[in-house]
Amino acid sequence: MYFKLSDEHEMLRKMVRDFAKKEVEPTAAERDEQERFDMVIFRKMADLGLLGIPWPEEYGGIGSDYLAYVIAVEELSRVCASTGVTLSAHTSLAGWPLFKFGTEEQKQKYLKPMALGEKIGAYGLTEPSSGSDAGGMRTNARLEGDHYVLNGSKIFITNGGIADIYIVFAVTDPSSKHKGTTAFIIEKDFKGFSVGKKERKLGIRSSPTTEIIFEECKVPKENVLGEIGEGFKIAMMTLDGGRNGIAAQAVGIAQGALDAAVAYAKEREQFGKPIAAQQGISFKLADMATNIEAARLLTYQAAWLESEGLPYGKESAMSKLFAGDTAMKVTTEAVQVFGGYGYTKDYPVERYMRDAKITQIYEGTQEIQRLVISRMLTK
Numbered sequence: 432m433y434f435k436l437s438d439e440h441e442m443l444r445k446m447v448r449d450f451a452k453k454e455v456e457p458t459a460a461e462r463d464e465q466e467r468f469d470m471v472i473f474r475k476m477a478d479l480g481l482l483g484i485p486w487p488e489e490y491g492g493i494g495s496d497y498l499a500y501v502i503a504v505e506e507l508s509r510v511c512a513s514t515g516v517t518l519s520a521h522t523s524l525a526g527w528p529l530f531k532f533g534t535e536e537q538k539q540k541y542l543k544p545m546a547l548g549e550k551i552g553a554y555g556l557t558e559p560s561s562g563s564d565a566g567g568m569r570t571n572a573r574l575e576g577d578h579y580v581l582n583g584s585k586i587f588i589t590n591g592g593i594a595d596i597y598i599v600f601a602v603t604d605p606s607s608k609h610k611g612t613t614a615f616i617i618e619k620d621f622k623g624f625s626v627g628k629k630e631r632k633l634g635i636r637s638s639p640t641t642e643i644i645f646e647e648c649k650v651p652k653e654n655v656l657g658e659i660g661e662g663f664k665i666a667m668m669t670l671d672g673g674r675n676g677i678a679a680q681a682v683g684i685a686q687g688a689l690d691a692a693v694a695y696a697k698e699r700e701q702f703g704k705p706i707a708a709q710q711g712i713s714f715k716l717a718d719m720a721t722n723i724e725a726a727r728l729l730t731y732q733a734a735w736l737e738s739e740g741l742p743y744g745k746e747s748a749m750s751k752l753f754a755g756d757t758a759m760k761v762t763t764e765a766v767q768v769f770g771g772y773g774y775t776k777d778y779p780v781e782r783y784m785r786d787a788k789i790t791q792i793y794e795g796t797q798e799i800q801r802l803v804i805s806r807m808l809t810k
């Protein structure tokens with residue numbers, strides 16, 4: 432046991448924290464209000480090498496590991512959860528399956544420009560009638576000569592509309608549920624591909640979430656990712672790591688809310704002394720900090736396991752489950768510490784509370800995380 436981050440991880444944390452404070456935090460409230468994604472911030476993240484943290488340099492990455500990546504997501508989310516999930520979807524949901532299952536040519540063509548920040552990635556699994564039951568998807572792909580033709584639609588796509596590359600799953604053999612699904616790499620300019628409705632959301636409002644539509648969309652055969660019929664497995668394996676990215680986002684949101692609550696509690700006086708000196712508030716802060724620390728340790732452990740090449744699916748589901756619930760609990764308590772002021776837009780804690788809710792829903796609801804964990808315990 433060695434409970435200390437390496438100097439490299441600490442340096443990366445400091446770099447991302449400074450960047451987040453200087454470049455991301457000042458406009459976070461305004462972007463939330465306006466539901467505005469900021470490409471300038473994304474480009475600056477590229478300049479810092481944040482868009483390909485775990486990938487080797489030959490694919491445009493910085494050759495670091497998954498622990499460094501979750502630290503970056505955490506620090507960004509500490510000031511702006513939308514920026515955190517932009518990085519998480521780009522890296523975990525689009526970059527990871529390309530890195531693991533892409534051919535050399537696909538990695539050079541798609542992963543490298545993504546890691547360099549020249550292109551943005553997204554992932555499309557959910558459909559209007561298949562959310563938790565991901566295997567029930569209806570988007571289909573039929574082979575016609577040297578290309579596939581896709582029809583259907585996907586919803587709730589993080590980075591939808593701003594992404595250049597979408598990793599999408601479609602049924603290639605309707606007679607076989609899980610083994611009849613294939614993964615495809617879709618470019619935004621493919622004929623028959625379009626971006627549909629943009630969602631108006633409770634939280635993470637400066638991260639665009641859209642529908643994507645396939646109408647007789649022609650996809651070259653060489654854009655099949657992995658093997659034919661391997662799509663469901665690729666989708667699930669991608670989510671194994673993606674869920675830990677969401678756990679990191681949740682830890683960041685919770686830490687940001689705690690930072691704000693501690694600062695306010697030290698300054699706000701009632702009954703002749705700071706509210707931080709009153710047990711009703713100080714015990715709340717202690718519980719918030721304790722839960723965040725436990726969530727962070729679960730998240731770092733899952734990232735470390737993945738970096739070491741060890742199994743991490745169960746741990747990743749656990750980190751997302753615990754960190755998501757922690758983010759919701761901690762941000763709700765942070766609003767409580769601020770009292771009436773916390774309920775207004777004059778302080779950031781209401782935004783943290785709205786942003787926290789999605790961490791209990793996307794990349795598998797908390798109920799699905801329990802299903803994944805319990806199946807692994809009993810199989």
Ligand code: CAA
Nearest residue numbers: 556563564565566587588589609664667668793794795799
């Ligand atoms: N790794 C590798 N293989 C896996 C796997 C994993 N983690 N999970 C399942 N599989 C394999 C199984 O081994 C099985 O293969 P065999 O048939 O060869 O044995 C096959 O996949 C089917 O597995 P299950 O029987 O477990 O499948 P299921 O239909 O019962 O579903 C589930 C399992 C866990 C409920 C799955 O459907 C699931 O994760 N649902 C939630 C979906 C989800 O998280 N959606 C979020 C989308 S992303 C998002 O939120 C948007 C965004 O942009 C952020």
